[in-house]
Amino acid sequence: MLKLRQLILLLACAVSSIAYAHNPFEFETPVTPVAEETLHVHDLFLGIIGVLFVLSVMILFYALYKHRKSRGYQPASFTGPHGRKQWLFAILPFLALVFIDFVVMGIPAYHAAVAMANTQEDAQLVIKVTGSQWKWQYEYPDQGLKFYSNLSTPPDELQGRAPKGEHYLLEVDHPLVLPVGEKVRILLASTDVIHAWWVPPFGVKQDAVPGFLRETWVKIDKPGVYRGQCAELCGVGHAYMPIVVEAKNQTDFQQWLAQAKAAQAAEAVASQKSNFTRAELLAMGKKVFDTNCAACHQANGLGIAGVFPPIAAGKPFSATPTLLADLTARGFYENGKIVLGPIKNHLGIVLHGVPGTSMPAFGAQLSDAEIAAVVTYERNSFGNQTGDLVEPTEAKIRRAAP
Amino acid sequence: MNPAIAHDEHHDQPPRGLARWLFTTNHKDIGLLYLIFGLTMFLVGGLLAMLIRVELFEPGLQILKPELYNQLITLHGLVMVFAALMPVTTGLANYLIPLMIGAPDMALPRLNNWGFWLLTPAALLLLAPFGLELMGIGNGPIDTGWTIYAPLSVQSGLGVDFAILAVLLLGASSLLSSINIIVTIFNMRTPGMRLMKMPIFVWSWLMTAFLLVAVFPVLVGGAAMLLADRHFGTSFFSAAGGGDPVLWQHLFWFFGHPEVYILLLPTAGILPHILSTFARKPIYGYRAQVYSYWAIGVLSVIVWAHHMFTSGMPLGAQLYFMYSTMAISIPVAVLFFCWIGTLWRGAITFETPMLFAIGYIVLFGLGGLTGLVLADAVADQQYHNTYFLVAHFHYTLFGGPIMGVIAAAYFYLPKITGRMYNERIGQWHFWLTMIGFNITFMSQFFVGLAGMPRRVPDYALQFADLNMMSSLGAFILGASQLLFVYNIVTTWRGTRDKVTDRVWEGAQGLEFTVSSPPPYHTFTEQPVVA
Numbered sequence: 001m002l003k004l005r006q007l008i009l010l011l012a013c014a015v016s017s018i019a020y021a022h023n024p025f026e027f028e029t030p031v032t033p034v035a036e037e038t039l040h041v042h043d044l045f046l047g048i049i050g051v052l053f054v055l056s057v058m059i060l061f062y063a064l065y066k067h068r069k070s071r072g073y074q075p076a077s078f079t080g081p082h083g084r085k086q087w088l089f090a091i092l093p094f095l096a097l098v099f100i101d102f103v104v105m106g107i108p109a110y111h112a113a114v115a116m117a118n119t120q121e122d123a124q125l126v127i128k129v130t131g132s133q134w135k136w137q138y139e140y141p142d143q144g145l146k147f148y149s150n151l152s153t154p155p156d157e158l159q160g161r162a163p164k165g166e167h168y169l170l171e172v173d174h175p176l177v178l179p180v181g182e183k184v185r186i187l188l189a190s191t192d193v194i195h196a197w198w199v200p201p202f203g204v205k206q207d208a209v210p211g212f213l214r215e216t217w218v219k220i221d222k223p224g225v226y227r228g229q230c231a232e233l234c235g236v237g238h239a240y241m242p243i244v245v246e247a248k249n250q251t252d253f254q255q256w257l258a259q260a261k262a263a264q265a266a267e268a269v270a271s272q273k274s275n276f277t278r279a280e281l282l283a284m285g286k287k288v289f290d291t292n293c294a295a296c297h298q299a300n301g302l303g304i305a306g307v308f309p310p311i312a313a314g315k316p317f318s319a320t321p322t323l324l325a326d327l328t329a330r331g332f333y334e335n336g337k338i339v340l341g342p343i344k345n346h347l348g349i350v351l352h353g354v355p356g357t358s359m360p361a362f363g364a365q366l367s368d369a370e371i372a373a374v375v376t377y378e379r380n381s382f383g384n385q386t387g388d389l390v391e392p393t394e395a396k397i398r399r400a401a402p
Numbered sequence: 403m404n405p406a407i408a409h410d411e412h413h414d415q416p417p418r419g420l421a422r423w424l425f426t427t428n429h430k431d432i433g434l435l436y437l438i439f440g441l442t443m444f445l446v447g448g449l450l451a452m453l454i455r456v457e458l459f460e461p462g463l464q465i466l467k468p469e470l471y472n473q474l475i476t477l478h479g480l481v482m483v484f485a486a487l488m489p490v491t492t493g494l495a496n497y498l499i500p501l502m503i504g505a506p507d508m509a510l511p512r513l514n515n516w517g518f519w520l521l522t523p524a525a526l527l528l529l530a531p532f533g534l535e536l537m538g539i540g541n542g543p544i545d546t547g548w549t550i551y552a553p554l555s556v557q558s559g560l561g562v563d564f565a566i567l568a569v570l571l572l573g574a575s576s577l578l579s580s581i582n583i584i585v586t587i588f589n590m591r592t593p594g595m596r597l598m599k600m601p602i603f604v605w606s607w608l609m610t611a612f613l614l615v616a617v618f619p620v621l622v623g624g625a626a627m628l629l630a631d632r633h634f635g636t637s638f639f640s641a642a643g644g645g646d647p648v649l650w651q652h653l654f655w656f657f658g659h660p661e662v663y664i665l666l667l668p669t670a671g672i673l674p675h676i677l678s679t680f681a682r683k684p685i686y687g688y689r690a691q692v693y694s695y696w697a698i699g700v701l702s703v704i705v706w707a708h709h710m711f712t713s714g715m716p717l718g719a720q721l722y723f724m725y726s727t728m729a730i731s732i733p734v735a736v737l738f739f740c741w742i743g744t745l746w747r748g749a750i751t752f753e754t755p756m757l758f759a760i761g762y763i764v765l766f767g768l769g770g771l772t773g774l775v776l777a778d779a780v781a782d783q784q785y786h787n788t789y790f791l792v793a794h795f796h797y798t799l800f801g802g803p804i805m806g807v808i809a810a811a812y813f814y815l816p817k818i819t820g821r822m823y824n825e826r827i828g829q830w831h832f833w834l835t836m837i838g839f840n841i842t843f844m845s846q847f848f849v850g851l852a853g854m855p856r857r858v859p860d861y862a863l864q865f866a867d868l869n870m871m872s873s874l875g876a877f878i879l880g881a882s883q884l885l886f887v888y889n890i891v892t893t894w895r896g897t898r899d900k901v902t903d904r905v906w907e908g909a910q911g912l913e914f915t916v917s918s919p920p921p922y923h924t925f926t927e928q929p930v931v932a
Binding site for chain 2: 022024025026027028034037038041042045046049052053056057059060063064067068069070073074075076077078079080090093094097098101102105106109110112113114115116117158159160164166167168169170192193194196198200203204205206207209210211212214228229230231232233234235236237238239304306307318319320
């Protein structure tokens with residue numbers, strides 16, 4: 001027999017685990033009216049189909065148990081309902097199903113759809129979200145703020161060389177910051193293929209279709225950090241472009257906005273600077289490389305055989321004839337091996353990409369300083385020892401001539 | 403004189419060797435070719451799934467790069483749908499329909515041969531880019547997901563071109579078969595077999611064939627447009643040129659949704675045969691089920707955009723597609739009611755085909771009910787492209803059609819081979835399949851609700867436990883199919899007990915009046931049906 005103390009301890013454990021445990025039949029905790037409505041509808045629907053399923057299985061199993069040859073049951077020979085009672089028995093379930101479908105489920109679903117479609121009324125803030133392969137860009141058009149949001153999980157964790165952090169694959173360098181309690185209208189666009197912006201606690205998922213603007217809206221109930229992922233297959237980096245939203249109360253949000261704009265202005269000024277030291281270039285370059293290039297070219301610069309070229313001179317590489325011909329023309333490929341071509345062409349590859357291959361153009365996303373830094377870093381790492389230092393002005397000049 | 407009889411006197415024995423199988427116009431031979439091809443591709447598709455689940459066993463990338471992962475998930479889908487399930491249901495149609503209606507063969511036997519032999523090059527085209535990659539040409543097979551969404555598919559490598567050509571060939575094959583089936587059913591039923599008296603499996607294939615003829619050309623057209631966008635400078639799916647990426651989705655899903663009913667209906671039609679046999683009771687609600695097939699067929703063609711609820715749909719369209727999708731639950735419920743009605747107050751025994759038929763009812767029921775949940779346009783934002791969706795379609799596609807063709811295989815294997823399969827191994831196959839399947843895919847419902855998107859080779863840490871459980875279930879499920887292959891092969895070898903014409907105590911139908919195995923040519927004289 002348990003002593004009283006042991007019993008209390010046991011109960012406390014049980015209660016606390018229930019308090020912390022999330023209901024596996026439900027989504028993540030909703031923080032917007034749409035998400036709450038959706039969760040309510042989900043619970044209702046799941047409950048109904050659960051009852052329908054259990055009922056049907058019970059009837060089925062009753063027959064399997066009772067109406068068995070081994071129990072000596074003699075088979076009947078009816079092929080349909082006979083008599084009024086049986087016809088009622090047959091028709092009633094279908095009337096019930098029609099009622100369940102179109103009234104019990106259909107009416108709440110209607111209201112949710114109408115609410116969801118109302119993206120513009122009373123919107124107090126407009127955000128533009130642009131999906132690219134493989135990152136998001138967030139823009140506050142009315143505030144003149146714009147920045148990219150990249151996965152910030154370190155390559156070492158991705159490659160299995162370091163233990164995975166708590167927010168593995170769900171962390172970014174620049175989260176989207178939104179105010180609490182305000183209706184935010186979200187416009188979605190894409191620069192290349194279809195992506196989808198999904199944040200489960202918000203209950204919204206909407207495709208970002210290239211060439212079109214889609215919209216949705218959120219009104220976040222409470223401050224916090226909310227995470228989601230891209231939800232439309234968009235190529236090799238599909239699993240690596242998460243969404244992180246920091247919801248702040250009004251005061252904190254205004255404060256953040258002012259800071260962000262100031263930082264943006266400062267960075268614009270800084271990228272005009274032209275006399276970076278070697279150390280500064282290498283440090284900035286490594287940061288840019290790890291965030292933007294390592295996903296394909298790998299943190300050690302060795303690339304992936306047959307697909308992503310190594311950035312190390314002297315390493316062998318083989319791929320489609322188109323890619324090899326292009327690299328040769330630019331001076332980066334010779335006799336089956338990668339070589340380091342002229343700086344001008346190196347900048348060209350990073351700024352404008354390589355059309356017809358998976359190498360995107362980074363000119364829009366990176367400043368002249370960042371471009372110059374990453375090229376410097378590449379030409380002085382992975383075994384390369386060119387000693388080249390590339391200044392932002394060179395990137396600026398190359399930017400103008402694709 | 404019946405031309406079939408004159409023919410029969412010259413060719414009662416099939417030719418030997420490879421020539422027999424290359425040039426055969428015999429519906430049983432061709433049916434077997436389809437069935438063996440389909441079973442082989444089912445194992446290939448299953449192997450792809452095992453690789454996927456090995457990678458997803460733990461967070462992190464263990465054995466697959468993202469490029470290869472995307473190729474494997476795409477091929478898994480395309481192979482299972484087009485190279486495994488469709489050929490198997492077509493094989494059942496070819497073998498059984500002439501037997502069931504008392505016809506000597508299909509109406510167009512040579513067309514039948516061409517229909518099959520288009521399949522092998524199509525399957526090779528899908529997989530060939532692997533080989534080309536090894537030779538340094540291209541980056542491997544298609545990697546866009548089986549839904550081949552533009553603009554990703556416009557951008558992707560030559561694997562997409564091979565897949566488009568494979569789809570064109572597969573479409574041609576399906577269309578030829580469908581035409582053959584429709585013509586056979588309308589023209590070659592033995593006298594006395596009015597339409598509303600023919601076996602219900604024949605009805606289900608008639609509906610399937612109509613659907614195929616209606617919708618496969620749309621996929622073929624869309625695939626041609628994709629090929630044009632990729633290589634001939636058109637902009638059907640590119641906004642920059644005046645087109646719309648979502649157009650691909652409409653074209654694909656206009657085919658894609660009826661396609662799932664094309665996959666489902668044949669086994670929905672074979673199920674009453676099996677249930678009736680092992681309950682020793684006539685089919686309940688024959689007319690109701692036939693009308694339901696029609697209702698399902700018609701409805702299936704007008705609900706496609708419930709796959710596109712997050713693509714930016716206006717409110718009116720959301721409401722329409724939501725309500726019309728929910729309406730499909732009604733004819734499907736009729737089918738369930740009639741299946742249970744067939745069992746009710748029967749004298750049931752539990753041979754392997756019956757076990758799989760019961761499993762079908764339970765698993766497809768669960769899968770179908772979760773379809774109602776997904777039909778809600780707003781709630782779908784939380785389910786779409788998550789593992790909740792993956793679980794839904796595996797419960798419906800495996801739980802329904804795959805369990806159904808396995809049930810049909812056990813049911814007809816003695817008829818086809820003349821020998822009884824090993825019942826004990828069959829029972830093991832069933833129970834391991836049920837256990838493995840439910841562990842695999844029930845976990846996926848929960849991991850989807852927890853927030854895991856689909857088509858990802860790696861995932862956040864909170865999804866780890868459920869993924870590991872799903873992978874373990876998958877290994878059980880995959881391994882247990884080997885029991886099935888073993889049973890089929892050893893039964894074929896012909897060392898076990900012979901069976902009678904009737905095979906099963908409660909079996910009805912013309913196919914159970916001929917010998918087991920049937921003669922090469924059957925019903926050279928038309929049977930008399932009351």
